[in-house]
Amino acid sequence: MVSPPPVEKLQAAEAPLVAKVLGPDFVWGVSTSAYQIEGAVQADGRGASVWDGFCRVAGRIANGDTGDEACDHYHRYAEDIALMQQIGVSAYRFSIAWPRVLPLGRGAANEAGLAFYDRLVDRLLAADIEPWICLYHWDLPQALQEAGGWVNRDVVSWFADYARLVADRLGDRVKRFATFNEPSVFTLFGYSFGWHPPAIDDRRSLYAAVHHVNLAHGAAVDVLRARVAKASIGAIHNVQPSRPVRPTAPDRAAAAMLDDFWNRAFPDPQILGDYPTSIQRGIEPHRQAGDMERIRRPVDWLGINHYSPIYAKADPAAPLGFAWADAPPDVPRSPIGWQVDPAAFRDTLLDAQERYGLPIYVLENGAGAVEKPDAAGEIDDRERIDYLAQYTGALRDAVVLGADVRGYFVWSLLDNFEWGAGYANRFGLVYVDYPTQRRIPKASARWYAALIRSEAMKVAS
Numbered sequence: 001m002v003s004p005p006p007v008e009k010l011q012a013a014e015a016p017l018v019a020k021v022l023g024p025d026f027v028w029g030v031s032t033s034a035y036q037i038e039g040a041v042q043a044d045g046r047g048a049s050v051w052d053g054f055c056r057v058a059g060r061i062a063n064g065d066t067g068d069e070a071c072d073h074y075h076r077y078a079e080d081i082a083l084m085q086q087i088g089v090s091a092y093r094f095s096i097a098w099p100r101v102l103p104l105g106r107g108a109a110n111e112a113g114l115a116f117y118d119r120l121v122d123r124l125l126a127a128d129i130e131p132w133i134c135l136y137h138w139d140l141p142q143a144l145q146e147a148g149g150w151v152n153r154d155v156v157s158w159f160a161d162y163a164r165l166v167a168d169r170l171g172d173r174v175k176r177f178a179t180f181n182e183p184s185v186f187t188l189f190g191y192s193f194g195w196h197p198p199a200i201d202d203r204r205s206l207y208a209a210v211h212h213v214n215l216a217h218g219a220a221v222d223v224l225r226a227r228v229a230k231a232s233i234g235a236i237h238n239v240q241p242s243r244p245v246r247p248t249a250p251d252r253a254a255a256a257m258l259d260d261f262w263n264r265a266f267p268d269p270q271i272l273g274d275y276p277t278s279i280q281r282g283i284e285p286h287r288q289a290g291d292m293e294r295i296r297r298p299v300d301w302l303g304i305n306h307y308s309p310i311y312a313k314a315d316p317a318a319p320l321g322f323a324w325a326d327a328p329p330d331v332p333r334s335p336i337g338w339q340v341d342p343a344a345f346r347d348t349l350l351d352a353q354e355r356y357g358l359p360i361y362v363l364e365n366g367a368g369a370v371e372k373p374d375a376a377g378e379i380d381d382r383e384r385i386d387y388l389a390q391y392t393g394a395l396r397d398a399v400v401l402g403a404d405v406r407g408y409f410v411w412s413l414l415d416n417f418e419w420g421a422g423y424a425n426r427f428g429l430v431y432v433d434y435p436t437q438r439r440i441p442k443a444s445a446r447w448y449a450a451l452i453r454s455e456a457m458k459v460a461s
């Protein structure tokens, strides 16, 4: 862990003289993902994804919610782009729904699905907003799950073929590509904790999935590099300090194990060429000669998602010997109870810079809340503004201290389907009234717009 910065450097970060610290090319954006906002799950030939079925299993998702309608972004994308314009972002990160463009995950492409992403990209470019595509944000085609999903090594070539389809269709207009979003989340939650599909608890499958996702990443990087001129490629990792809930040796060991799985199991092999020691044994049965070279393909940047620190405790009965724990009771928290610790964000950026040596884009950061409009129809989300102000301040501090951070994307543009929490937890800068699909920009949307404007003025002055 990087030690706290000297006070004089932090004061300097606030002084007008270093106002240009983020530079003219710094990217201010917003992020979303397909299953969380698109809806239209049966429109125009989209195939089923693993999340469609998972949401239908009683007890999996709060209130029995599903992504069937979500924010109906599939039909309302133009209105959503207009909202991005109002906020003033220069970039929009979204994901492609694999089953929308390849209903069975492989084989025949769905022209109507591809045409949707054509329209989206063209509209973004017309609005002067750069599209950032993430190929995989958890919605595996159901047909591929039935063929073994991430546990079947063939998934590597299925994913490479999917990457080729997207590259060939959109690569004339899109240059920014991420292979995966938060691979540790969907592998760990899907193959160990039961919170994501396929909701199985099997160590061998977990390690197979981890290794195949890493191989699929490497294969997709090669495809994108070969087929998209001037591509700028990375992957998006959730990186959060993993802390023991008590200062005991077993809890410390649990936090170290969680750290290896959560923070290192993907960026380490992808960027440094090997797995953390604690994971190597589990990977061994799935590893073939040449695999580490296939995984470690040159990338242009490191994508980081960060919200708060995580806590672990020892649990000998748990599949990996650790369990999740709550943050200590006395820490500052967001409205949905996540710890607020901007210094941990600053240190995460500095640590990642030191460890991986790549330019960094923060591709998700934000705060969840349970919200509804007040009597005047407004959403005065001061706690979110406070969170964003503290975290963008921490980002600036990290830059002053040497982190090469080149962009910041708020999660999320819109309230959306928050996986197991359904629609109860809202992360948007823009409120979505789901029954009417009316969008209402929150106070935080105006705050973010003002921040972007003032940063632009600092750069110009």
Ligand code: IFM
Binding pocket: 033, 036, 182, 305, 364, 411, 418, 419, 427
């Ligand atoms: O909504 C999610 C997103 O899909 C992945 N990163 C964390 C967000 C908030 O939980």
